[in-house]
Structures are given as C-alpha cells and as structure tokens.
Amino acid sequence: MLDTKLLTFVQVAKYKNYTKAAHALNLTQPAVSQHIKKIEEHYGCRLIIIDGKTVTLTEQGKLLYSYANFQLANEKQLIDQIKRVETSIKIGSTLSIADYYLPDYLSAYLSDSDEVISVSVKNTEMIIDMLLNNELSCAFIEGIFDKSLFHYFEFQxxxxxxxxxxxxxxxxxxxxxxxxxxxxxxxxxxxxxxxxxxxxxxxxxxxxxxxxxxxxxxxxxxxxxxxxxxxxxxxxxxxxxxxxxxxxxxxxxxxxxxxxxxxPLYFIYPKNSLMKQKNEVFYEKLMKKRNE
Missing domain, CATH: 3.40.190.10 (Periplasmic binding protein-like II)
Structure with a gap:
C-alpha cells in the first residue's frame, strides 16, 4: 500500500492544482499542502514550485513522479494477482467425471474467463473428506453422499x-x-x-x-x-x-x-461453506457456457 503523502503528490502533479487535487482526494487544501511539505522534508528537496496559480515540478519532482507512477502500476498488478489468488476455486472431481464429462464444461467456461481454478481428482470418499475439511471449495461427484451436509445440483x-x-x-x-x-x-x-x-x-x-x-x-x-x-x-x-x-x-x-x-452426476459444496455465493456463481456460469 503506497504512502498517502505520495498519492497526494501524484494528484497534485497530475492536476497541477492544489484545489483540484484536494477535491480528487476528498481532502482539504491545507491537508494537501501539509502532505507536500512532509514529503519534501522526507526527501530533503523542493519537489513542487508554485508561481501564482501555476504548479510545476522541479527536476527532483519529475523523478519522484515517474517513480510514483511506476509504483502505482506495480501496486495495481499486485492487487490483481492477490484477487485472482483469493478468488480461485479449488474444485474436486471424481475420476469418471474428470476424464469424460468435466473437460467439455471447463473448456467452455475457461474460454471466456480469467478466473484461476485448480482441480483435484480423487474417488468419491476422498472428495467428500476434502470438502468437509475445507480443502476444496466444491466438487463434481457421482455416487452416494450425505445430502444433509451439502448443497447440491444435478448437472447431468x-x-x-x-x-x-x-x-x-x-x-x-x-x-x-x-x-x-x-x-x-x-x-x-x-x-x-x-x-x-x-x-x-x-x-x-x-x-x-x-x-x-x-x-x-x-x-x-x-x-x-x-x-x-x-x-x-x-x-x-x-x-x-x-x-x-x-x-x-x-x-x-x-x-x-x-x-x-x-x-445423476452432482455439483456439491458444504452447507456451512463461506464460498456459497462464489460456488453458485461459478456453477451458473459453467452451465450457461456449456449450453451456449
């Protein structure tokens, strides 16, 4: 997370105006001035020159502005990566489904999604245990399972x-x-x-x-x-x-x-799962893409 004073500096440099920067940041103008003063003290040099209503960057200010934009780009990339990791869906599948049914469903889904998924292929008993131990988000299974413990949809x-x-x-x-x-x-x-x-x-x-x-x-x-x-x-x-x-x-x-x-072949996930909404959105999108 970038320092708020550095973010303030970027907005002032962008708008070349303290008032517009303050409005964009939802800060008062004195607060913006204080941030610029603190960051100049930190780097030990003038970063901004104010001449009347004109705001210009010093050579040092231009270097910092370039550096700050580079850091902002890195920050955005990091946030995107974190979101992909956090929202990845850990899927379980039994062997029959994984080899002979699931590829058609997943290939249609992934062709139009940048979501990261992982698939573990085990027998039904092992998949059930992994779901109950929170090692998987959801699963595609055949066979018998305790319906009192899971939300389930028959997909085929x-x-x-x-x-x-x-x-x-x-x-x-x-x-x-x-x-x-x-x-x-x-x-x-x-x-x-x-x-x-x-x-x-x-x-x-x-x-x-x-x-x-x-x-x-x-x-x-x-x-x-x-x-x-x-x-x-x-x-x-x-x-x-x-x-x-x-x-x-x-x-x-x-x-x-x-x-x-x-x-029936089932899509299931635990009833107490915190991923309920994400699992159901995934399943709905999966079925929609498969049927298109």
Missing part, C-alpha cells in the same frame, strides 16, 4: 452399464447377474462412486461381491478398458466412459435382466 444424468469386449461370450444375450459373476470383474477401488453403485445394486438384489469368481481392483478407467479389450473380464461404468470404444467396435454394453440404472 447418465446410464450405468456393464461393459465387455466386442465379441464377448455374453454379447447379444439377455443374461442374469449370476452369468456375469462367472467372469473376472474389474472394479475401481473401495471408496469410488462406481464401485459403490454396483455394490448397492447387488445388495438390493440379495447378492454381493462374494458371488463373483474373481475381482481385480484398478483405479484407472483407461487401464480397465484396455484389459477389457483383451480378455473376457467385465466391468461397470457410465455410458460416456466407454462410448468412444463402443463406437469403434472395441467394447460393447452387455444386457442384464432387470438391470436399469440411471445415475
């Missing part, structure tokens, strides 16, 4: 589907969930939203992962899909996650009797 609804390689023995058949159990199952790690959705489905049908012949835990959908292409394993994921490979004829969606799961 998507199908949750069984996926295998093209040409899998179960392709083109309407099978039972028990048929799926006979093949290796590729699942995300515990705490992930997609795993929780599948486990809940099994629970609701009086089944569990104990019925599965073999389970492999893999945290990357890219690795999961590559393994699916080269094996008879089965996995469960959102439609968009496998869409490109299905369109290329590398993977396919299987058909399980009585298996129909549509899941």
């Amino acid at each position: 609804n998507t199908k949750f589907l069984p996926v295998s390689r093209k040409g899998h023995p179960l392709e083109n058949s309407k099978v039972n969930i028990s048929d799926i159990h006979e093949y290796p199952l590729l699942l995300r790690e515990k705490g992930s939203g997609t795993r929780e959705i599948y486990e809940n489905f099994l629970y609701e049908t009086n089944d569990s992962l104990l019925s599965v012949s073999k389970i492999h835990e893999i945290s990357s959908f890219s690795i999961i899909k590559n393994i699916l292409k080269k094996s008879d394993a089965v996995s469960f994921m959102y439609e968009e996650v496998a869409k490109e490979e299905v369109e290329k004829g590398e993977l396919c969606y299987l058909h399980i009797k009585d298996f129909l799961i549509n899941r």
Whole structure:
C-alpha cells in the first residue's frame, strides 16, 4: 500500500492544482499542502514550485513522479494477482467425471474467463473428506453422499452399464447377474462412486461381491478398458466412459435382466461453506457456457 503523502503528490502533479487535487482526494487544501511539505522534508528537496496559480515540478519532482507512477502500476498488478489468488476455486472431481464429462464444461467456461481454478481428482470418499475439511471449495461427484451436509445440483444424468469386449461370450444375450459373476470383474477401488453403485445394486438384489469368481481392483478407467479389450473380464461404468470404444467396435454394453440404472452426476459444496455465493456463481456460469 503506497504512502498517502505520495498519492497526494501524484494528484497534485497530475492536476497541477492544489484545489483540484484536494477535491480528487476528498481532502482539504491545507491537508494537501501539509502532505507536500512532509514529503519534501522526507526527501530533503523542493519537489513542487508554485508561481501564482501555476504548479510545476522541479527536476527532483519529475523523478519522484515517474517513480510514483511506476509504483502505482506495480501496486495495481499486485492487487490483481492477490484477487485472482483469493478468488480461485479449488474444485474436486471424481475420476469418471474428470476424464469424460468435466473437460467439455471447463473448456467452455475457461474460454471466456480469467478466473484461476485448480482441480483435484480423487474417488468419491476422498472428495467428500476434502470438502468437509475445507480443502476444496466444491466438487463434481457421482455416487452416494450425505445430502444433509451439502448443497447440491444435478448437472447431468447418465446410464450405468456393464461393459465387455466386442465379441464377448455374453454379447447379444439377455443374461442374469449370476452369468456375469462367472467372469473376472474389474472394479475401481473401495471408496469410488462406481464401485459403490454396483455394490448397492447387488445388495438390493440379495447378492454381493462374494458371488463373483474373481475381482481385480484398478483405479484407472483407461487401464480397465484396455484389459477389457483383451480378455473376457467385465466391468461397470457410465455410458460416456466407454462410448468412444463402443463406437469403434472395441467394447460393447452387455444386457442384464432387470438391470436399469440411471445415475445423476452432482455439483456439491458444504452447507456451512463461506464460498456459497462464489460456488453458485461459478456453477451458473459453467452451465450457461456449456449450453451456449
């Protein structure tokens, strides 16, 4: 923050008039005169010469005026940087959303915004913990969360589907969930939203992962899909996650009797968050840009 006496000097030099400078600064003219006197005492030289109503700068005054304008420019740049840091939004996202949904939303938003954001990609359980510990401002998640603790908006609804390689023995058949159990199952790690959705489905049908012949835990959908292409394993994921490979004829969606799961994807933030207004403005702008 620049010294008020230096700011007064800049205004006097700018207007070449004490009265106009006083008006611009909302000060009395004697106060302006006192500021100029103090700053001249500080530098030990005359900075301003008054001849009648004419105000001119001495050579020393011209040097100080140049220096002061340079400092003002630096001050403005610093304030802009501080504001960007203070208003940056720390966003959390689960893996499925981060890789297959969020890029379209964020690219549209950032193309017309100079706001600084940071994105952390974790599983649903870790994202929830980070939100409650104030490590994140908001998040995009799938899966189950305690709605009493968060404000939330559903930004998309998507199908949750069984996926295998093209040409899998179960392709083109309407099978039972028990048929799926006979093949290796590729699942995300515990705490992930997609795993929780599948486990809940099994629970609701009086089944569990104990019925599965073999389970492999893999945290990357890219690795999961590559393994699916080269094996008879089965996995469960959102439609968009496998869409490109299905369109290329590398993977396919299987058909399980009585298996129909549509899941909302959520934007959430803690109910006690001090960033409530900023989070909601961000979300509204994000949706608006995505839909334009």
